[in-house]
Amino acid sequence: MATKVVMEALSPTMEEGRLVEWKKQEGEPVAVGDVLAEVETDKAVMELVARAGGTLLKHMVEAGATVPVSEPVAVIGEPGEDGGATTGAGKANGQRTTETMRPQPAQAQGTQPAPDRTQPTSMPPAPPAGAASESSRSPAQQGATASRTPTVAPPAPGTRVKASPLARRIAAERGLDLGGVAGTGPEGRIVARDLESAGPSAQSAAVISLPSAKRPPVSTEAPYTDVPLTQIRKTIARRLAQSIGPIPTFYLTSEVDMERVWEAREALSTGQRGGQEIKVSFNDIVIKAVAMALRQHPACNAWWQDDHIRYWNEVHVSMAVAVEEGLITPVIRHTDQKRLQEIAREAKDLAGRARERRLRPEEYTGGTFSVSNLGMLDIDEFTAVINPPEAGILAIGRIVQKPVAEADRVALRRRMRMTMSCDHRVIDGATGAQFLQTLKRMLENPLALIW
């Protein structure tokens, strides 16, 4: 019996994946658990493993193709099995699946007479992404799609959402993007109960605002260059829109004297015996101080959950890491309970693997507060966008020597500006300010961290 291999949902928010590379070629034997291919999800590059053993009879998609979750990508069968018949069957099945799935958005919209109702519930189709994925389909399929949906542009596959009419109406009313909601109905269909806990910030988030390091390629001939959206860029766009839109954010800035942290770090670094100890960065110290300050101000260590606020008893600090295509926020769990050495080691490991895009989903979800640092890029101060459902994020600027009034004279001191973005639905002005004051005191007198 031939088994179809389907694109699996490899991250909580994944709706489609780009097949980066086949690791098993047609004709190769495969065992259960073997890596068949590398798949780029909206967050990372992950492995698609075999759920059945046998021989890989057929690749149903080429490397580079973008495939919606649960659509077939390959066929595994018995070594002696008639390849032609099996692959024929596999292909036919695949096409049938594709064809039955394609018209669905059109039907769904067809049942929604008022166009204004569907609009807010799904992201507008992104033309480049749509074009890119359409080109990976056969011309016949494109034709079929076009002829079936003459008036309604098919949403890009990445934004196709299965949801009940009621869920769509509730989402439209509340301004929720269903693309970020995990469905629990049949075949992952989003039903009303899935929206009960979904705020505008339903998912544990992976992104915050940082400029992308990579610039689009400059062309000398055309007036512009269209660059297809990558999975991570799509997610960033969706998540940021979600964040800046519905979250009533306010900002608090405080300047901290970093002389003592500087001295302490210098002293401890020179005293290091090398070997297992690694160098602790200023950012590591800020992360630790944030965690300790959150312990004293649990009101800032919380998630907005739409109909309730979840105050966390554990402290998990997310740290923004710029990666080639954007950014991601790996989480240092139980940050408050870890030594600086442990934080430094973990931060280094997570950041490294984030850049290689080798983070597992559980490593970049579940943070309770975020820290973003652009000091190394000479930024004095900035505001960061909240990483929902977290309620706060701290943006750290560079440490710079500047003249400061000190007991009737001017002294040169190392100073650092930090700006906290607060979700006002969770954190009030004074609450945020008190947290920031504690943090400032800790950094100005590092002994306070263990007081």
Place this chain on the structure above:
Amino acid sequence: MANTFDVIIVGGGPAGYVCAIRSAQLGLATAVIERDKLGGVCVNIGCIPTKALLHSAYVANVVSHDAKELGVEVGPVKTDYGVAMRRSRRVSEQNSKGVEFLMKKHKVAVLKGSGVLGPNRTVRVGKEEYQARKALVIATGSRVKGIPQIGLEIDKNAVISSDEALFLEKPPATLAIVGAGAVGCEFADIFNAFGTKVTLIEVLPRILPLEDAEASDTVTKSYKKRGIAVRAGVKVKKATVAKDKVSLELDSNGKSECIEAEKVLMAAGRAVNTENLGLKEAGVQLTDRGFIKVNPATLETSAPGVYAIGDVAGPPMLAHKGSREGVVVAELVAGHHPQPIMYDNVPSVTYCHPEVASIGMTEDQAKERKLDYQVGRFPFSANGRARTANETEGFVKIIRDKKYGEILGAHIVGSHASEMIHELAVARQNEYTVEEVDLAIHAHPTLSEAIAEAALDSLGRVIHI
């Protein structure tokens, strides 16, 4: 081992036998323990035979009251309850045989006798002990009960239950029915059609107290027109049982009165079969109300690997709810991830004439919860198909959430209401709003058009009224 199965189910009613079939389909070695006939109360002394009798009652009413107007002269009408009863028994017999066949077809072992649970998923039937490897499922159902406190103990002679009513050779001349839920209302309908003088007594302010108040009103009017004495808001204080008659002392709003009837039919609630089952030994706990305590998501009891489904697992005590629980437990045990049961989307049907079928909230419940709702109504008197059939009693009523259009509840009173409610069950299960219901084109002329019209009425756009 011959006495070991993956799944053992105690009770072969609609919850148990469906659980058995689904388990067998999923490749589990399955056994059902049944002390009486397969199919349980539903097939043998419940749903099925009563519906057979109700059909006889329906035909009796049509030929007595409608035939002449429809151009069919049948002469003087004579009814014979004994004939109707024996036909209902044949139908039950066929259905029970059908379940037996299904057990064979799916290679489910049927163990005859009463199951008594022991520890660690063991169960004893007579002298044999059986071991369930994966799951022991309790599906022992429920039975009728009397009210001995006021002198109404079921004596199977003057004070009877549905169990006896289903086997009477002759209808009583007079019958008092205590309890006007589905069972009470259905028997009132049956015996009225067979010439009995029926008094239907309900302690709550209206008959069919769980249904929407408008449904109760419509059935009350229809019953009164047919000569059934409907006494709602009336309490039976005391009963005196003689050999061939019963005197009931009634209290209605503080006023006492006494009525007599040849027989009293007890239709006030049911007791679950949890006695002599070895529940204590198995570590299975009960709720305060006497049902078996289960985790609502998995239907697992306080004893690991022991499940409860159907009436014993709690209300609503309906065959179709039990069957679904049986399917869900089988799938859970087989390692599947079945969709959770929507207990607020179990249809409720009373097969009296006109039939009453409903799903979701009543209007009173919507009001109590202070929901912002809009009611849509459509009477069958304005429906073409209902007029052609001369069956214009009743209505369709849809309660729509104003903000999102959700169908909070739907109530149908009328001929074939039991068949029509499922359109709204499907709609609610899939979270369609009233607009999707309207958008689906309804064939003309059909009774179901009334559903689309009620949906439209809730939007202020009704066409045919």
